[in-house]
Amino acid sequence: xxxxxxxxxxxxxxxxxxxxxxxxxxxxxxxxxxxxxxxxxxxxxxxxxxxxxxxxxxxxxxxxxxxxxxxxxxxxxxxxxxxxxxxxxxxxxxxxxxxxxxxxxxxxxxxxxxxxxxxxxxxxxxxxxxxxxxxxxxxxxxxxxxxxxxxxxxxxxxxxxxxxxxxxxxxxxxxxxxxxxxxxxxxxxxxxxxxxxxxxxxxxxxxxxxxxxxxxxxxxxxxxxxxxxxxxxxxxxxxxxxxxxxxxxxxxxxxxxxxxxxxxxxxxxxxxxxxxxxxxxxxxxxxxxxxxxxxxxxxxxxxxxxxxxxxxxxxxxxxxxxxxxxxxxxxxxxxxxxxxxxxxxxxxxxxxxxxxxxxxxxxxxxxxxxxxxxxxxxxxxxxxxxxxxxxx
Numbered sequence: 441x442x443x444x445x446x447x448x449x450x451x452x453x454x455x456x457x458x459x460x461x462x463x464x465x466x467x468x469x470x471x472x473x474x475x476x477x478x479x480x481x482x483x484x485x486x487x488x489x490x491x492x493x494x495x496x497x498x499x500x501x502x503x504x505x506x507x508x509x510x511x512x513x514x515x516x517x518x519x520x521x522x523x524x525x526x527x528x529x530x531x532x533x534x535x536x537x538x539x540x541x542x543x544x545x546x547x548x549x550x551x552x553x554x555x556x557x558x559x560x561x562x563x564x565x566x567x568x569x570x571x572x573x574x575x576x577x578x579x580x581x582x583x584x585x586x587x588x589x590x591x592x593x594x595x596x597x598x599x600x601x602x603x604x605x606x607x608x609x610x611x612x613x614x615x616x617x618x619x620x621x622x623x624x625x626x627x628x629x630x631x632x633x634x635x636x637x638x639x640x641x642x643x644x645x646x647x648x649x650x651x652x653x654x655x656x657x658x659x660x661x662x663x664x665x666x667x668x669x670x671x672x673x674x675x676x677x678x679x680x681x682x683x684x685x686x687x688x689x690x691x692x693x694x695x696x697x698x699x700x701x702x703x704x705x706x707x708x709x710x711x712x713x714x715x716x717x718x719x720x721x722x723x724x725x726x727x728x729x730x731x732x733x734x735x736x737x738x739x740x741x742x743x744x745x746x747x748x749x750x751x752x753x754x755x756x757x758x759x760x761x762x763x764x765x766x767x768x769x770x771x772x773x774x775x776x777x778x779x780x781x782x783x784x785x786x787x788x789x790x791x792x793x794x795x796x797x798x799x800x801x802x803x804x805x806x807x808x809x810x811x812x813x814x815x816x817x818x819x820x821x822x823x824x825x826x827x828x829x830x831x832x
Contacts, residue, residue: 469527469528469531469532471815471818472524472527472528472531472532472818473528473531473532473535473820474535474818474819474820474821475524475525475528475818476539476545476548477525477539477545477548477549477551477552478545478548478551478758478759478761479521479524479525479758480521480525480548480551480552480554480555481548481551481555481758481761481762481764481765482517482521482758482761482804482805482808483514483517483518483521483555483558483559484551484554484555484558484761484764484765485761485763485764485765485768485800485801485804486510486513486514486517486764486801486805487510487511487514487555487558487559487561487562488558488764488765488768488769488771488772488797489507489510489514489764489768489797489798489801490507490508490510490511490514490562490565490566491507491558491561491562491565491566491768491772492768492771492772492775492794492797493506493507493510493566493794494507494565494566495565495771495772495775495776495790496771496775496790496791496794497775497778497779497786497787497790498787498791504566504569507565507566508566508567508569508570511559511562511563511565511566511567511570512570514558514559514562515559515563515567518555518556518559521555525552540601541601541605541606542606543602543606543607543608544614544616546598546601546602546606547598547614547616547617547618547619547620548616548619549594549597549598549619549620550591550594550595550598550619550620550621550622550623551619552587552590552594553587553588553590553591553594553623553626553627554587554591554619554622554623554626554765555587556583556584556586556587556590557583557584557587557588557591557623557626557627557630558626558630558765559583560579560580560581560582560583560584560587560630561580561584561629561630561633563576563579563580563583564576564577564580564633564634565633567579577634577637580633580634581634584627584630584631584634587623587626587627588624588627588654590623591620591623591624591626591627592623592624592627592654594620594623595620595621595623595624595657595658595661597620598620599620599621599661602617611671611672611675611676612672612676613665613668613669613671613672614669614672614679614683614686615669615686615687615688615689615690615762616686616689617665617668617669618662618665618669618689618690618692618693619689619692621657621658621661621662621665621693622658622662622692622693622696623658624654624655624657624658625654625655625658625659625662625692625693625696625697625700626696627651627654628651628652628654628655628658628696628697628700628704629696629697629699629700629703629769629772630703631647631648631650631651631654631704632648632651632703632704632706632707633703634647635647635648635651635707635710635711636707636710640710644707644710644711644712645711645712647711648704648707648708648711648712649712651700651704652704655697655700655701655704658693658696658697659693659697662693662697666690669690678745678748678749679745679749681749681752681753681754681755682754682755682757682759683759684745684746684748684749684754684759685746685757685759685760685762685763686759686762687738687741687742687745687746687762688739688742688746688762688763688766688767689762689766690738690742690766691735691738691739691742691766691767691769691770692765692766692769694731694732694734694735694738694769694770694773695732695735695766695767695768695769695770695771695772695773696769696773697727697731697773698727698728698731698732698735698769698770698773698774698776698777699769699772699773699776701720701723701724701727701728701776702724702728702773702776702777702779702780703776704720704724705720705721705723705724705780706779708720708721709721721780724776724777724780725777725780725781728773728776728777728780729777729781731773732770732773732774732777735770735773739767739770756807756811758808758817760800760803760804760807761804761808763800763803763804764797764800764801764804767793767796767797767800768797770793771790771793771794771797772790774786774787774789774790774793775787775790778790
């Protein structure tokens with residue numbers, strides 16, 4: 441009897457070990473399962489508060505210091521979202537792949553590019569006050585390069601998926617379709633920050649013309665999609681309540697393109713020959729003024745539809761971050777026009793839009809933190825409520 445336990449232990453030791461039972465994907469980092477690429481919009485919206493505040497053509501005591509603090513918040517948010525999204529891809533690869541095949545989610549992959557670009561650009565505008573010019577330049581070069589490459593890839597890959605993999609019903613065009621194609625416009629608008637840092641001659645001219653090429657790429661793609669979006673509104677009625685804030689996304693390519701032509705005109709003199717430099721400065725005004733006019737018209741239309749949606753019960757969602765970055769691009773666009781035309785009207789327009797931007801950012805930020813800590817924003821998404829009437 442004394443040797444029986446030893447024999448039993450020997451028998452158990454000789455048996456092959458069973459491999460550990462794999463943990464189901466849904467149980468690994470469950471909080472990250474439904475964390476989609478739309479979370480990069482919070483980084484974009486925070487960064488533009490810093491960049492737009494520094495671009496205002498008026499001096500406000502303490503504003504630059506406040507913008508620097510906001511830039512730090514944006515950099516921390518970028519690091520946090522990048523880490524969370526990496527965990528999402530590692531633990532929930534099935535869900536990540538389903539996002540790419542979902543026509544409502546896939547366009548948000550353009551936000552990754554714009555988040556990298558926005559934080560990098562803000563580091564050159566206000567971040568250098570904290571980390572110094574050289575460190576800010578290195579950070580911007582890294583983020584600008586990565587953001588531009590990702591943005592160009594998204595501008596091709598997402599439309600490709602829409603054509604060959606997504607099943608999109610007629611009359612369902614959405615403003616989120618603009619997200620992947622507007623990313624190169626952000627590169628065009630922030631590229632001028634790096635032009636003076638390059639050697640004079642071929643390098644500066646190549647960078648300048650590359651920015652104009654991305655400007656044209658994004659502009660023409662936007663012109664293809666805008667009629668589809670407006671036709672959907674006219675024929676199908678207002679968007680579902682939860683998606684109504686995405687109407688503000690149309691302001692993105694409008695304000696960002698106006699910003700781009702004005703920023704590029706600022707550095708054209710030292711990057712390209714005199715005839716072209718003068719022409720590009722004139723183009724900044726000739727293009728920017730009518731486009732900003734259309735942006736204000738669309739802003740009024742979008743505000744009216746958002747007010748209607750709020751009266752019909754629209755609740756908070758991550759789509760509310762659409763109120764931030766697009767409006768911020770209109771701030772920088774108006775500031776550029778104020779700089780090149782000398783009109784006080786554009787100065788006050790930039791200030792008014794910045795006040796709207798800060799208010800929207802504060803509301804979206806507080807509501808996002810509340811939803812994040814409560815877990816509501818990390819729960820499985822629900823289908824948006826349909827619109828029940830077009831007459832109210």
